[in-house]
Amino acid sequence: MSDYRHIQEEDASVYEALVGEDAREVRGLELIPSENYVSAAVKEAMASSLTNKYSEGYPGKRYYGGQEYADQVETLAIERAKNLFNAGYANVQPLGGANANIAMYFALLEPGDTVLGMDLSHGGHLTHGHPVTYLTKIFNFVRYGMKDIETGEIDYDEMLRIAKEVKPKILLAGYSAYPREFDYEKLVAIAREVGALAVMDAAHIAGLTAGGAAKNPFDYGFDIMTMTTHKTLRGPRGGMILTRESEELAKKIDKSVFPGLQGGPHMHQIAAKAVAFGEALRPSFKTYAAQVIKNASAMAEVCKARGVRMITGGTSNHLILADVYGSLGITGAEAEKMLDAAGITLNKNMIANDVRAPMDPSGIRFGTPAITTRGCAETDSAQIAELMLDVLTKAKDVTTAKIEVEALSEAHPIPESFD
């Protein structure tokens, strides 16, 4: 629990919301695959005096005075980020993943240029060119998808065919709801063949890559990676952009983040990024990243044994996308609500070729980054999957399930530090 002494004294309403959220996180089981718990050290950095500081520019080149400590933390964050991902350059200022992607597009493209990225309904992300975003008014987004939804195999032949036809400037990999790994070698070969830059949106798997449990796209020749820092990477909410080796690209990206897109960087968040990256460089983070995947596999085994259809047939990473409408006759929204009542949080999600609408789709998406931070292992994860399915099939009533959720949560308290 955090110390809110001053808020309690000065603002009872905000205090009530903060302690309510703390209690919700402590008592419930968090299965949203893009969420995690940060350490007390990361929280302290976020609450530090650096929130007061304006620091437009970059270390050593700022537009305001008084930057000695701002420079110190930003340089630490940059060096640690480069170390974690074996990158040549890092920009740690993007305020979030969407900002990181937007800054990346504006750094590399002219209006009207084409990006070839993954279809949202096959696991891609809104910022990869969904028509609801303003990005599509400026750039031309074309999509690739899976060849086989049951195995998750991407159609690389079709990707090459489209790439030759539309000549993208960026071939974009990455996803927010795809449970498998890309064939980075094939993607880079296609990008090179058509003269595109290979960019990976690694938001979801950043921690798995940093911890050595997933491949590093830079090892296969990717030019740029964008990511968030708050998912598997277990840092504060924020984004970042890494460049493998090209100084020219790195300079374009720096200009695009500031002054192109953003104003003053959030230095308290950057300090928290530095702390989180320091934690991710410790050997214990490798154990964490490997356990996240083992736990997701254990949950997938339970789904398989109980006849729940999983898009791509299972998982190779931290998340599972299950077709609850096809398998259990309940919608994704209904499933989300039933599980919420039992203290298990996940999200409804569209599945490929969904017959339903985005606000009430056929699928649910869940994953293991947060429960693994709480120290859950494979047996706990399997138990949680059984419990989830018991609730969804009404084999267990919500009151009984909630008691079991609270017992599991109590047995696995949210840690304040990770070693």
Ligand code: DSN
């Ligand atoms: N909204 C994030 C997720 O949950 O995957 C991606 O931006």
